[in-house]
Amino acid sequence: GPMGVYWVFFKFYDLLARFSCPPSHIMGKKQMLRLFPQLDERIKYACVFYEGQHDDARTNLSIALTAAEHGAVIANHAEVTKLLKNSEISDGSPGEGVPDNSRDSAVITGAEIRCRISGESLRVRAKSVVMCGGPFTDWLREKEANDTKITPVVNGAAGSHIVLPGYLCPSDTGMVDMATSDGRILFYLPWEGHTLVGTTDVKCSITDRPIPTEEEIKWIIDETNNYLSPQCQVTRKDVLSAWSGIRPLAGDPHAAPGAPASRDHVVSVNPTTKVVFVAGGKWTTYREMAEDAIDRLLETHPSLSTTAGPCKTLSVDLLGAEGYDRNLAVSLAKKHGLSIEVGARLARCYGGRAVDVCHVFEEIPQYKGPIVDGYPYLLAEIPYACREQARTIEDILSRRTRLSYLNLDAAYRAIPVVAEVMADTLGWSASETSRQIKEAESFLETFAGPEPAAALKAGN
Numbered sequence: 530g531p532m533g534v535y536w537v538f539f540k541f542y543d544l545l546a547r548f549s550c551p552p553s554h555i556m557g558k559k560q561m562l563r564l565f566p567q568l569d570e571r572i573k574y575a576c577v578f579y580e581g582q583h584d585d586a587r588t589n590l591s592i593a594l595t596a597a598e599h600g601a602v603i604a605n606h607a608e609v610t611k612l613l614k615n616s617e618i619s620d621g622s623p624g625e626g627v628p629d630n631s632r633d634s635a636v637i638t639g640a641e642i643r644c645r646i647s648g649e650s651l652r653v654r655a656k657s658v659v660m661c662g663g664p665f666t667d668w669l670r671e672k673e674a675n676d677t678k679i680t681p682v683v684n685g686a687a688g689s690h691i692v693l694p695g696y697l698c699p700s701d702t703g704m705v706d707m708a709t710s711d712g713r714i715l716f717y718l719p720w721e722g723h724t725l726v727g728t729t730d731v732k733c734s735i736t737d738r739p740i741p742t743e744e745e746i747k748w749i750i751d752e753t754n755n756y757l758s759p760q761c762q763v764t765r766k767d768v769l770s771a772w773s774g775i776r777p778l779a780g781d782p783h784a785a786p787g788a789p790a791s792r793d794h795v796v797s798v799n800p801t802t803k804v805v806f807v808a809g810g811k812w813t814t815y816r817e818m819a820e821d822a823i824d825r826l827l828e829t830h831p832s833l834s835t836t837a838g839p840c841k842t843l844s845v846d847l848l849g850a851e852g853y854d855r856n857l858a859v860s861l862a863k864k865h866g867l868s869i870e871v872g873a874r875l876a877r878c879y880g881g882r883a884v885d886v887c888h889v890f891e892e893i894p895q896y897k898g899p900i901v902d903g904y905p906y907l908l909a910e911i912p913y914a915c916r917e918q919a920r921t922i923e924d925i926l927s928r929r930t931r932l933s934y935l936n937l938d939a940a941y942r943a944i945p946v947v948a949e950v951m952a953d954t955l956g957w958s959a960s961e962t963s964r965q966i967k968e969a970e971s972f973l974e975t976f977a978g979p980e981p982a983a984a985l986k987a988g989n
């Protein structure tokens with residue numbers, strides 16, 4: 530593209546980041562190929578800019594665990610099956626600290642929660658209810674209305690990614706194509722020792738088991754190959770894992786007529802039930818989303834604002850910040866006789882809490898081994914993850930390690946090992962262990978590897 534336009538664009542980007550990163554700059558072909566030898570020689574120049582990256586699953590868990598440290602009650606695998614109106618839950622008294630408007634019988638002041646592991650249900654009473662269902666917001670709104678015929682407000686846009694071997698990308702530099710054949714942006718990034726490429730953007734219906742189509746995978750490969758040298762051309766067989774996620778694109782059903790449509794996240798209050806929902810948005814705006822949702826909640830329940838102080842989340846350290854320092858990986862490697870690769874992964878993922886993971890294998894030495902060959906994940910992470918509410922093999926394969934997203938074959942190989950350690954840790958019976966294994970296998974069927982996804986082949 531035109532060099533001048535991109536230069537201005539990335540200088541503006543630097544400004545948005547308040548110059549907290551090194552400055553963006555233009556790089557000539559020779560230097561570019563030294564930094565990124567996988568690129569094709571036909572590329573004339575590169576604009577270099579800086580971006581943040583995270584392990585989204587760990588950030589998510591860290592936020593939840595930090596909230597728990599500050600007094601929140603959190604529960605994994607807890608499904609809201611019903612939202613309860615005041616008239617359904619109350620014994621007539623508003624209860625201690627319950628807002629005045631909960632005397633109104635249409636206001637929702639509780640929920641029925643089903644534990645997806647044990648199947649048990651319980652009722653929880655609340656001063657107020659906020660729904661944060663992402664793409665599943667309308668499923669929750671159906672429960673709120675106790676009606677399946679609500680007008681949906683969240684549209685789904687499926688985004689598929691493919692993961693390639695790490696050697697196809699430098700370990701600290703990626704590429705972004707701002708002008709693919711159909712105008713979408715394509716990222717080609719080093720991620721967890723691999724190369725992550727995506728994403729597509731396809732209108733889709735909402736499902737909790739999205740599957741990447743072969744058409745999307747082919748599109749990503751074709752676009753990528755436009756930029757890679759002849760030696761590094763990607764084939765379908767290079768795909769170690771491919772998966773799809775659904776972005777929530779939200780509208781506000783309770784907005785005043787003519788109100789401007791939101792560009793990003795939507796916070797909406799149902800005037801009858803007083804339930805607040807927040808949907809849409811990005812990881813980069815997660816804190817702002819939460820703050821906006823709580824502000825609306827306080828407007829809706831003024832009596833709660835008497836005890837609420839200003840939002841503090843900007844300055845609250847997430848779990849793992851304490852005890853972290855820039856040489857933690859080295860300290861862990863030296864103290865526990867770990868490879869620097871394992872030390873670095875523990876430090877990056879758990880921060881200061883990596884010390885607690887190491888305690889696990891100091892007590893049970895056989896847990897110092899890897900979950901699966903070729904990956905820096907330790908067996909010790911499995912019992913540790915169970916302490917942080919991991920309860921299924923899928924939890925370990927997808928959100929505690931990232932194996933299913935990185936390498937489908939390695940994830941399948943890990944299933945029996947993970948099952949054995951979880952069974953030991955959580956006291957699973959033989960039948961529970963085999964049920965868990967079947968569930969994990971059916972989860973992996975929604976991923977593609979060098980072959981199409983099994984669920985796609987089965988026509989699901």
Ligand SMILES: Cc1cc2nc3c(=O)[nH]c(=O)nc-3n(C[C@H](O)[C@H](O)[C@H](O)COP(=O)(O)OP(=O)(O)OC[C@H]3O[C@@H](n4cnc5c(N)ncnc54)[C@H](O)[C@@H]3O)c2cc1C
Nearest residue numbers: 607608609661662663664665688774775776810811812813
């Ligand atoms: C392909 C893709 C690429 C993206 N790339 C980026 C990016 O580069 N940068 C960025 O900033 N953002 C990115 N995002 C956006 C970001 O991931 C989402 O905006 C974010 O995950 C939305 O968070 P959420 O908490 O609103 O929803 P979710 O993360 O979807 O969480 C909703 C939760 O509600 C739970 N739930 C649903 N129903 C119930 C029920 N009945 N009871 C209990 N729980 C329930 C679900 O299990 C789920 O855990 C991307 C998203 C996708 C899909």
